[in-house]
Amino acid sequence: MKRVEEIFFRTLMYGAVLVITGLLFLIIYSIISKGASSLSWEMVSQTPRGGYYFGKEGGILNAIIGSLYLSAGATALAFFISLPVALGMNIYLAKYRRMVNGLRFILDLLWGVPSIVYGAFAFSIMIMVGARASLMAGIITVGVFIVPIMIRAMDEVFKTVPRGLTESALSLGATFTETSFGVLVRQCAPGVVTALLLGFGRGIGDAAAVLFTTGYTDYIPGSLSQPAATLPLAIFFQLGSPIEEVRERAFAAALLLTLIILLISVITRILSNRFNKNRINF
Amino acid sequence: MRFSKRKILDLLSAYWMYAGIALVVILFGFIGVVLFIKASPVFYEQSVSDILFSDDWKPLSGKFGMLAFIISSLYITLIAVAISAPVCLLAAIFLTQYADRRLLTLMQPVIDILAGLPSVIYGVWGIIVIVPFVSDVIAPAFGRETNGYTILSAGLVLAVMIIPFMLNIMIEVLRSVPTDLKEASLSLGATYWQTIKYVVVKKSFPGIASAIGLGVSRAFGETIAVLMVAGNVTRVPENVFQPGYPLPALIANNYGEMMSIPLYDSALMLAALVLFVVVIFFNLIARSSIIRLEKYS
Numbered sequence: 001m002k003r004v005e006e007i008f009f010r011t012l013m014y015g016a017v018l019v020i021t022g023l024l025f026l027i028i029y030s031i032i033s034k035g036a037s038s039l040s041w042e043m044v045s046q047t048p049r050g051g052y053y054f055g056k057e058g059g060i061l062n063a064i065i066g067s068l069y070l071s072a073g074a075t076a077l078a079f080f081i082s083l084p085v086a087l088g089m090n091i092y093l094a095k096y097r098r099m100v101n102g103l104r105f106i107l108d109l110l111w112g113v114p115s116i117v118y119g120a121f122a123f124s125i126m127i128m129v130g131a132r133a134s135l136m137a138g139i140i141t142v143g144v145f146i147v148p149i150m151i152r153a154m155d156e157v158f159k160t161v162p163r164g165l166t167e168s169a170l171s172l173g174a175t176f177t178e179t180s181f182g183v184l185v186r187q188c189a190p191g192v193v194t195a196l197l198l199g200f201g202r203g204i205g206d207a208a209a210v211l212f213t214t215g216y217t218d219y220i221p222g223s224l225s226q227p228a229a230t231l232p233l234a235i236f237f238q239l240g241s242p243i244e245e246v247r248e249r250a251f252a253a254a255l256l257l258t259l260i261i262l263l264i265s266v267i268t269r270i271l272s273n274r275f276n277k278n279r280i281n282f
Numbered sequence: 283m284r285f286s287k288r289k290i291l292d293l294l295s296a297y298w299m300y301a302g303i304a305l306v307v308i309l310f311g312f313i314g315v316v317l318f319i320k321a322s323p324v325f326y327e328q329s330v331s332d333i334l335f336s337d338d339w340k341p342l343s344g345k346f347g348m349l350a351f352i353i354s355s356l357y358i359t360l361i362a363v364a365i366s367a368p369v370c371l372l373a374a375i376f377l378t379q380y381a382d383r384r385l386l387t388l389m390q391p392v393i394d395i396l397a398g399l400p401s402v403i404y405g406v407w408g409i410i411v412i413v414p415f416v417s418d419v420i421a422p423a424f425g426r427e428t429n430g431y432t433i434l435s436a437g438l439v440l441a442v443m444i445i446p447f448m449l450n451i452m453i454e455v456l457r458s459v460p461t462d463l464k465e466a467s468l469s470l471g472a473t474y475w476q477t478i479k480y481v482v483v484k485k486s487f488p489g490i491a492s493a494i495g496l497g498v499s500r501a502f503g504e505t506i507a508v509l510m511v512a513g514n515v516t517r518v519p520e521n522v523f524q525p526g527y528p529l530p531a532l533i534a535n536n537y538g539e540m541m542s543i544p545l546y547d548s549a550l551m552l553a554a555l556v557l558f559v560v561v562i563f564f565n566l567i568a569r570s571s572i573i574r575l576e577k578y579s
Contacts, residue, residue: 006475013376016369017389020449023442024392027399027407034410081302088299103303105569106310112496112565113313113558114503116530120554121313123537124320124547147306175292205400208505208530212537232402236506239406254406261398269391 028258035255038248044256048218048249052229052238056245060253065220066228070138070210071203077143078150078199083192086154087180091166104155110148116208118145123212136224138214145209146199153198157191158184190271197271201264205257207232231257314558321552324545333552337518346549350518352556354433354526357519358508359501361437366444367494374452379478386453397446405510408439413511416523426523431513433526439511440501448497455489455575456482488571495568499561505530529553 043059050057089100122141131137161184169179185192207230215227216237231253238250285293324333324346336347377386416438417430459482467477483490513525514535533553536546 006473009372009475010376010380013372013380016372017376017381017385019369020373020396020445021389021392023445024396026411027403027442030407030410031403034406081305084295084299085302085306088296088303092296092299101573103306105573106307108569109562109565110306110310112499112503112561114505114530114561116503116505116533117313117317117554117558117561120533120537120551121316124316124551144309151306175288177292177295178288180295201398205398205402207400207402208534211534232400232506235402235406236510239409239510251406254403257400258403261400261403262395265391265395265398268394 028262031251031254031258035251035253035258038252039255040252043249043252047220052216052218052234052249053241053246054243056243060231060234060249060256062218062220063229063231063234063253064256066135066214066217067204067231069135069221070142070214070228070230071200073135073139074142074146074203075196075200077139078146078203079196081143081147082150082154082195082199083185086151086158086195087184089151089155090158090161091180091184092176094163094166104152107148107152107155111152114208115145115206116211119209119212122209126213132225133213133215133227134225135214135221135228138210138228138230139224141209141213142203142206145206146202149202150195150199153195154188154192157188157195161187193271194268197264197268201261204230204260205232207236231260314555317551317555317558321548321555323548324552327545333549334556339516341543341546341549344545346545346552348529348532348549348553348556350516351527351529351532351553353518354512355502355528355530357433357522357526358436358440358512358528359498361434361522362440362444362501363494363497365438365441366448366497370445370448370452370493370497371490374449374456375478375483378453378456379474379482393446393449396442397450401443401504401507402510404439404443405507408435408507408511412438421523424523426521428523429513431511431525432523433512433519434522436508436512436526436528437522439507440504443504443507444497444500447500448493451493451496451572452490455486455493455572458489458575459485486575489575492568492571492575495564499564499568502564503530503557503561505534509534529557533557 044064045061046057046059047062048058048060049055052062085103089103093100118141122137122144126132126137165187166179166183169183170176174182210230210233214230214233216229216233217227218229219226221228234253235250235257238246238253241247241250327344328346333346333348334352335349336345337349338345338347339350377389412435413430415430416432416435417428420434421428421430421432463481463485464477467481468474472480508528509531512528512531514527514531515525516527517524519526533550537550
């Protein structure tokens with residue numbers, strides 16, 4: 001009888017793992033099968049003509065360029081804020097354990113805040129200062145949104161470096177800064193790049209935070225003060241269109257976005273396996 | 283005292299770090315405060331219980347009862363977690379207790395990609411697969427007719443979305459159960475399955491509960507995917523085969539046009555505030571119990 005129960009649950013467990021793996025393949029398969037026929041050179045090299053919602057001609061170049069601008073800008077901004085904080089938590093402030101743990105706690109909470117709340121928050125600030133939806137506003141919003149993600153990702157890597165290594169650098173007379181950038185960053189270079197890619201992936205895939213802050217346009221943004229189109233919103237807006245050709249653009253954008261995310265994940269894997277050249281092993 | 287170039291550089295980078303930390307900490311309080319201030323005008327018009335427990339949503343005449351949205355959100359979150367939690371628990375037990383270590387390393391990319399896929403992709407998948415599935419297979423099986431854009435579809439899509447978050451934490455938690463404990467149980471004559479049931483799962487119960495709590499907060503705040511499949515009809519749903527209109531979708535759908543109607547934006551800010559508070563609350567409980575768990579082990 002006991003045996004039967006165990007076998008029953010083991011079968012369920014097999015099933016659960018299979019279902020999870022199967023779901024991933026099902027999602028990717030359905031996105032590819034819908035998008036593959038509409039993804040062409042024309043699609044990725046032209047902006048939509050006659051309005052993105054009704055125009056049958058053109059592609060999604062506006063959203064591709066807009067998304068790349070936006071997430072590259074946001075990643076750079078977030079990196080500029082995250083790197084010193086993550087380093088400081090592990091070197092400069094390492095002896096204040098309580099404070100660092102408190103900071104980690106706040107960061108974890110911020111990580112959990114849904115992106116729509118960031119979007120609404122940023123938009124209400126924009127109304128207060130009288131700003132319009134623009135690439136700049138989007139970069140700042142998404143940048144702020146991915147800061148906690150990047151700090152925690154880098155922090156997890158820096159945490160694994162043994163105290164002895166940083167302490168020996170400090171004891172040789174290196175300043176905190178020199179230890180941080182000369183020892184910690186070099187030791188953890190793959191981890192830092194992984195954190196960057198993680199932030200980039202989050203930035204390029206997020207729709208709720210850019211919905212009000214970045215706006216949408218048919219054109220490629222020429223400056224930071226213009227609105228910009230993004231891939232997630234290109235999918236979201238165009239999928240609701242009654243016109244077949246417009247929906248094709250949405251499916252093409254979905255496939256492209258999925259491919260970008262898969263590419264990022266492959267690069268991350270390769271990096272964490274191979275980029276360990278400078279690493280000192282203990 | 284002479285300042286060398288190195289010292290000055292060190293000082294500057296310390297300020298850079300403090301500025302970064304200050305930004306993060308201030309941001310946290312600032313979000314809450316700004317949301318509260320922007321939401322407060324609606325409190326002067328209506329009592330809090332009226333807003334939260336009345337289903338009278340007529341923004342044009344200044345009535346902001348959010349019950350329909352709150353119930354929709356609760357339904358969807360409940361469905362998502364009820365489906366996802368058992369699947370994750372079973373998979374986590376299998377991967378940590380039964381399976382080869384290599385299987386876990388094989389599963390890691392699967393979990394990572396599921397976690398990395400943007401929510402709009404899940405939304406597209408929901409429209410392609412889940413919506414027709416609900417309207418053609420599930421609803422007829424229960425003798426209902428629907429176009430597929432329902433609470434149930436949103437719950438199913440969300441269930442898949444929160445799998446990687448819950449699974450990751452559950453794997454961590456189950457892994458941290460000491461081997462001694464399992465061996466003690468086995469040496470007393472318990473079978474492997476009994477050991478898992480009465481020792482491993484029991485020992486890591488607080489961790490499993492926190493994983494589910496984090497799943498709840500993730501599901502509660504999810505916007506775009508839910509917005510795409512939930513149907514968005516302002517009415518208190520009576521069953522899962524009716525369309526719903528969860529809180530995040532309410533904000534996302536109306537934020538652009540709300541400026542013309544007085545108090546509308548403050549009502550939407552209240553929705554954002556509710557989201558913020560609920561998510562922080564669940565996170566707070568889950569995270570602190572995880573921290574306590576780490577301290578003991």
